[in-house]
Amino acid sequence: MLKVPKSPVREKETQEATELLSDEDDNEIEEEEEKETKKALELVVVEEGKEDDEESECEDGRPAWGNKLQYILAQVGFSVGLGNIWRFPYMCQKNGGGAYLLPYFLLLLVVGIPLFFLELAIGQQIRRGSIGVWTYINPWLSGLGYSCCVICFFVGLYYNVIIGWSVFYLFQSFQSPLPWSQCPQVSNGSSTLVQVHECVQSSPTIYFWFRETLDISDSISDGGGLNWKMVLCLLAAWVIVGLAMIKGIQSSGKVMYFSSLFPYFVLFCFLVKGILLDGAIDGLKYMFTPKLNMMLDPTVWREAATQVFFALGLGFGGVIAFSSYNSKDNDCHFDALLVSLINFLTSILATLVVFCVMGFKANSLTQRCVKENVERLLYLIDMGSLSHDLVPQHVNLSVASTADYNLIYDVVKSVRDEDFDTLHLYPCLLENELDKAMQGTGLAFIAFTEAMTQFPASPFWSVLFFLMLINLGLGSMFGTMEGIITPAVDTFKIRKEFFTVGMCTVAFLSGLVFVQHSGNYFVSMFDDYSATLPLIIVVILENIAIGWIYGANRFIDDIEEMIGKRPSQIYYYLWKYVSPLTMTVLLVASVAQMCLSTPTYTAWNRTLAKEIDLPYPSWALAVCALLIIFALCPIPIVALLRGLKIIGNEPGSGVVPLGYEPGITEEPGASANRTHHRPSILRRNGYTLAEDDDGSEQTSPSVSRRIYRESESDAGSPSFEFAPNGLYGLGYSLAPEDDRAV
Numbered sequence: 229m230l231k232v233p234k235s236p237v238r239e240k241e242t243q244e245a246t247e248l249l250s251d252e253d254d255n256e257i258e259e260e261e262e263k264e265t266k267k268a269l270e271l272v273v274v275e276e277g278k279e280d281d282e283e284s285e286c287e288d289g290r291p292a293w294g295n296k297l298q299y300i301l302a303q304v305g306f307s308v309g310l311g312n313i314w315r316f317p318y319m320c321q322k323n324g325g326g327a328y329l330l331p332y333f334l335l336l337l338v339v340g341i342p343l344f345f346l347e348l349a350i351g352q353q354i355r356r357g358s359i360g361v362w363t364y365i366n367p368w369l370s371g372l373g374y375s376c377c378v379i380c381f382f383v384g385l386y387y388n389v390i391i392g393w394s395v396f397y398l399f400q401s402f403q404s405p406l407p408w409s410q411c412p413q414v415s416n417g418s419s420t421l422v423q424v425h426e427c428v429q430s431s432p433t434i435y436f437w438f439r440e441t442l443d444i445s446d447s448i449s450d451g452g453g454l455n456w457k458m459v460l461c462l463l464a465a466w467v468i469v470g471l472a473m474i475k476g477i478q479s480s481g482k483v484m485y486f487s488s489l490f491p492y493f494v495l496f497c498f499l500v501k502g503i504l505l506d507g508a509i510d511g512l513k514y515m516f517t518p519k520l521n522m523m524l525d526p527t528v529w530r531e532a533a534t535q536v537f538f539a540l541g542l543g544f545g546g547v548i549a550f551s552s553y554n555s556k557d558n559d560c561h562f563d564a565l566l567v568s569l570i571n572f573l574t575s576i577l578a579t580l581v582v583f584c585v586m587g588f589k590a591n592s593l594t595q596r597c598v599k600e601n602v603e604r605l606l607y608l609i610d611m612g613s614l615s616h617d618l619v620p621q622h623v624n625l626s627v628a629s630t631a632d633y634n635l636i637y638d639v640v641k642s643v644r645d646e647d648f649d650t651l652h653l654y655p656c657l658l659e660n661e662l663d664k665a666m667q668g669t670g671l672a673f674i675a676f677t678e679a680m681t682q683f684p685a686s687p688f689w690s691v692l693f694f695l696m697l698i699n700l701g702l703g704s705m706f707g708t709m710e711g712i713i714t715p716a717v718d719t720f721k722i723r724k725e726f727f728t729v730g731m732c733t734v735a736f737l738s739g740l741v742f743v744q745h746s747g748n749y750f751v752s753m754f755d756d757y758s759a760t761l762p763l764i765i766v767v768i769l770e771n772i773a774i775g776w777i778y779g780a781n782r783f784i785d786d787i788e789e790m791i792g793k794r795p796s797q798i799y800y801y802l803w804k805y806v807s808p809l810t811m812t813v814l815l816v817a818s819v820a821q822m823c824l825s826t827p828t829y830t831a832w833n834r835t836l837a838k839e840i841d842l843p844y845p846s847w848a849l850a851v852c853a854l855l856i857i858f859a860l861c862p863i864p865i866v867a868l869l870r871g872l873k874i875i876g877n878e879p880g881s882g883v884v885p886l887g888y889e890p891g892i893t894e895e896p897g898a899s900a901n902r903t904h905h906r907p908s909i910l911r912r913n914g915y916t917l918a919e920d921d922d923g924s925e926q927t928s929p930s931v932s933r934r935i936y937r938e939s940e941s942d943a944g945s946p947s948f949e950f951a952p953n954g955l956y957g958l959g960y961s962l963a964p965e966d967d968r969a970v
Contacts, residue, residue: 511587
């Protein structure tokens with residue numbers, strides 16, 4: 229007979245089951261039936277020891293990370309993305325340099341780390357994707373998981389377009405000189421070649437971005453057809469993602485070794501190179517010189533909170549999906565602190581690199597400004613419009629420095645104040661150039677590319693840079709796609725390979741809207757409206773679900789049982805009060821900003837050769853609203869369907885929620901005296917019952933929560949099925965009505 233360790237069950241039921249078991253005559257069981265019975269029981273029996281725990285994980289068919297490093301790299305690759313390279317430096321520059329770092333760090337401590345720890349712990353404990361996790365917590369919250377999937381789909385659509393842009397620039401980098409280092413020349417109708425006017429009016433890097441890469445239209449209403457170069461690059465990006473994800477973490481986990489570590493190698497190379505550039509120190513001084521008065525601006529705190537929120541990938545479901553492949557005893561608290569610290573330090577490292585490059589770029593532009601204005605000054609002196617006496621004697625205009633020119637500028641402006649504008653002289657200040665912030669795509673595809681044209685061996689640095697962008701993007705895409713694939717596979721029990729290929733195909737076809745000539749405007753639209761507001765609402769509901777519905781103390785107890793040590797009690801107050809309150813303030817501020825400001829987008833004007841702000845047309849505003857509605861509508865829809873009992877856990881409904889195995893209930897009040905125990909097997913009236921391993925009344929994805937019944941058509945051959953009510957185990961049906969959970 230198969231031995232199993234004993235566990236506490238209701239005394240009466242245990243006694244009855246033991247009597248039945250003792251009355252059985254083992255000799256009457258045929259050898260073939262005994263083998264089949266043992267084979268079925270192996271699905272629920274968990275032996276003592278580490279080896280058996282690992283074997284159980286293998287038996288439940290759920291993959292596991294090859295090692296801890298692979299998992300950490302996956303979480304780092306997901307949280308550290310393109311936003312660390314362009315958004316964090318831009319926010320730091322915009323909001324007062326060093327003064328922005330303090331609000332960001334404080335909000336990381338009170339919002340970022342607690343919520344990141346929450347998602348890691350809940351994914352590891354329940355071992356399901358976002359849909360299964362929130363159904364486990366409360367069936368009425370199932371829609372949260374579906375909303376996470378919708379948001380991941382929206383974000384993945386445009387995020388992979390950015391990877392496609394990087395692929396295009398990567399291939400363009402294998403030539404010298406770089407194609408964006410100088411303006412193209414065209415014939416003016418005669419034998420003379422002249423530079424393109426649009427390029428001369430802007431710059432070679434700006435022209436290459438808007439005209440050669442995007443071939444952008446003048447407005448969002450002018451689609452202009454597909455840009456076939458970008459279509460092919462988008463296809464390549466989705467093929468890479470599909471191949472990396474097709475086998476789940478067995479394939480994507482190994483890719484993480486390269487995609488997560490390579491960007492750090494490139495960032496360190498750029499940091500060393502950047503510090504040696506002229507003007508790099510000026511950029512670093514600008515970064516670390518705090519504008520303390522800006523800390524009193526509520527906008528700085530709101531944008532810092534938003535950056536913390538997106539930096540760790542909260543609400544997407546990717547964090548939950550990755551942690552669901554961990555063993556139950558993994559120290560997820562340590563993981564939360566480690567990944568959050570790595571994310572913060574990566575943002576600082578990237579900001580150092582960006583400000584070195586920006587300092588170099590600003591220094592180059594300032595020197596160019598001085599050269600052009602000195603030439604203008606000499607022309608005015610030669611024409612007699614200015615007196616040479618205005619030039620200080622110690623200044624040699626042929627080799628004038630920035631300080632020399634600005635001194636002359638101040639003197640001329642004080643003397644010719646009335647008609648100064650007619651002279652067309654302009655100040656050349658390094659601070660002014662540093663204040664001209666380039667955000668988003670502009671920072672990566674304009675500012676960096678312009679700086680790299682000044683590097684020795686510029687094609688080499690360009691290849692490194694865009695390889696880094698591709699790897700950063702892929703790391704985030706893996707987490708985003710896992711936030712869709714894992715919940716879908718867990719819930720609907722479909723083949724991961726088929727679903728991954730189908731998902732990538734649908735996403736590529738849907739993403740064609742981003743590679744038409746107006747596609748960049750749709751990228752900005754999705755970035756602003758499809759994720760920001762819905763993600764904030766989703767995370768607030770997640771926080772409330774754990775802190776108030778499931779119970780913060782109960783969740784802390786579960787973590788203690790899971791990892792073997794109790795988290796600090798401060799998490800109780802953070803999950804229950806501080807984090808939801810802070811996120812609610814952020815939500816109100818975001819909604820107020822949307823309502824008080826006119827929604828606009830930045831469009832490229834071919835005639836003026838510069839970007840201008842345009843209001844969204846009415847149809848585009850409708851699309852923005854639909855993006856928010858589609859992302860959030862699964863939450864009330866699923867709750868409504870459960871309220872109408874179209875889906876649910878009612879007895880006889882025939883609906884088995886999420887494929888979860890049912891368990892047995894416990895006596896009222898037993899949770900207070902609960903002790904960890906192993907499952908036991910009881911046999912009664914043709915049933916083989918696996919007792920719940922923690923006595924919880926909640927559904928559980930654990931393998932040990934399956935019940936088995938002998939098939940009527942093949943007596944003695946056990947088969948498994950769910951309990952009649954679809955939620956609780958057989959113990960629910962056996963318990964008195966007063967003891968049953970509602």
